[in-house]
Amino acid sequence: MSLLLPMKKEEYLSSSKELLNQSPDLVQKVFNHEGQLIIVQFIHYQINKDQLEDELLEIITKSNRPWTNEALLNKIPIASTKQENKMDAIIEQMIHGSVCIYIEGEKEATLFALPNQEHRSLNQAETESLVFGPQVSFTESLMTNLNVIRWRLDTSDLVTEKLIVGERIKSEIRIVYLKSLADTENVDTIRQRISDLKVPEVEDTSVLGQLIEDSSSTVFPQLIFTELPDRFCQAIVKGRVGVMVDKSPTMLIGPMNLFSFFESTEDLYMRWNMGSFIRLLRFISMALSIILTPMYVAALTFHYEIIPSTLLVSLGQSRSTVPFPPVLEALLLEMLIELLREAGARLPTKVGQTMGIVGGIVLGQAAVEAGFTSNILIIIIALSALASFTAPSYLMGTAVRIIRFPMILLAGAWGIIGIVFALSFLVIHLLKQKSLGRPYLSPIYPLQWGDFNESIFRVPFQKNAERSKSLMTKDRSRYNESKAAERNDVDRL
Structure with missing residues (x-):
């Protein structure tokens, strides 16, 4: 049971020390x-x-009159104040940057918030690089991040609900959405899942995302994590719901579908045909990244007949000195690429870039000359790795790289039949996934033709008069399409 005021000076001072260990x-x-x-x-x-x-x-010291709690609140020009009569609540407020003033004999102490929070200033995004558009990224300060969002979404319609999570170490969490757009069920789902959490602490937004996602057994991310304010705000304007965690520079957005992880904010800043081309290029790259290496293994293990005769001679010469079967050869090279990528990511920036380039060239050339692998497989592995890096979402790119390994094993065991089996299993698995209760493969399943321009490709802004149907927004209309398409010359006005 918490100690209550009033207390004598000695008891109050000793209790404060004891509660703060x-x-x-x-x-x-x-x-x-x-x-x-x-x-x-x-x-x-x-x-x-x-x-x-x-x-x-x-x-306080220059006043000639006795002080009361009411006088403190009225005379001291500090906006954020609170009164508490429980010692543990007083200590908690001091931990968060408040100054406590207790007048002996009073039933409550007065707390003034004077926090001195150290945080970095707004800088360029590190993990999500852009060519077009704003370059600023979020910081670890929740107040700074809220300031940025309020600046970009300057409307009273913006809601920022406050929740406190953590039974041992408490963290402030904000649910962000537009009241007139966001579906009530989406907001309620996120609010309930966060409120029901019984965890000691929430270290970061990415940890919170894992705690509230629909399925923890899949490798596919179900919520988007971003450090870009423009991407976060674009999602809010579309009718999605965002989540912010204090002391985390990453924000969470949901619900999302599979195709959202291949979208970039640059797609909107480019002309619609350019944005559509690049987005489709990402989809093709992901497909190639998944099947190129398994197809190589299947063809050389079971299906020589699908290889053109001119290429077959070159393949035979290239593999004449390789002592390993194709499946083991492919797995070794894939593992080598992953080692180089991980080493480059963990080393300092300049050293990491050199390590990736020099290591790939030197080890690849050495492996071919030593007869450990064929030069054609080196090309295929390099193409697969490059294709996986085109995903704007780091988590989705990592998921694609993980999927390749079981597909290579199945291709080595059963050839093209194994690849078809793996792809079928993958489609069934994706059909079962959900993001905050919404279908993960939307708009393909369930089929929503009108949402293709929000996910698969882009259309001109003049033709994008309605919001995505799959998000169930309260207001689907963006603007009047007929008026937006009008083009009047000056002499006709």
């Missing part, structure tokens, strides 16, 4: 003012010391 960072100052004992408490690195001295201590 005798922390040396707790500062407790006692003032004797007009016959009153006033205790000022704070954690020294959590508060703004200039504000403490100028806006708090100076006013």
Whole structure:
């Protein structure tokens, strides 16, 4: 049971120390003012010391009248204030950057929020690089991120619901959506899943996403994580729901479908035909990344007849010195590519880029000359790796690379039949997936022809007068299509 006020000075000071585990960072100052004992408490690195001295201590010590809690609230010009009578609540507020003032004998202590939060300024995005569009990224400060979103979505329709999650270490979470657009069921689903969490702490947005997603057994991501404010805001305007976690530079967006992970904000900034071409190129790249290496293994293991005769001679010469069967050869090279990619990602930027380029060239050339692999497979593996890197979503690109390994094994065991079996299993698996209760393969299943321009390709803005039907937005109309298509010259006005 929490200790309650009022308390004597000695009991109050000792209780505060005990609740903070005798922390040396707790500062407790006692003032004797007009016959009153006033205790000022704070954690020294959590508060703004200039504000403490100028806006708090100076006013308290220079007054000639006795203080009360009401007088403190009325005379001290600090907006964020609170009164508490429970010691554990007082300690929690001080941990978050509040200064506590307790007047001995009062039934409540007054808390003034003077946080001194250290965070980096807005910088260019690191993990989601863009050619066109805004380059700014989110930071670890929730207040800064909310400021950026409010600046981009300057409307009273924007809702930012506050939730607190974590039984041991509490984290502030915000659910962000447009009230007039977002489907109530989507908002309720996210709110319920977050509210029902019984976890000690939530370390990051990516951890929260794993806790609330529909299925934890699939390799496919079901929610998008982004550090780009423009991508986050575009999703909110479409009718999706966003989630922000304090101290995390990554935001969560849902519900999403499979095709959303191949979209980039650049698609909107380009002309519609360019954006459609690049988006379709990503889909083709992902398909090639999945089947190129398994098809090589299947053809050389079981189906020589599908290889053109001129290429077959070249393949035979290239593999004449290779001691391994095609399936083992492919697995070894795929693993080598993954090792190079992981090493390059973990090393410092300049060293990592050199490691990836030099390591790939040197090891590939050495493997061919030593007879461990064929030069044709080197080309195929390189194409597959490059194709997987075209996905704007890092998680989706990683999922595609993982899928290749079981497909290679099945191709080595049963040839094209194994590939067909793997692809069939993959389609069935995707049909079963959901994102916040919504179909993962929408708009293909269930079929929504009108949503293809939101997922598969782009159309001119003048033809995109309605929002996606699969998102179940409250207002599907963006604008009047006939008026948007009007083109009047000056002399006709």
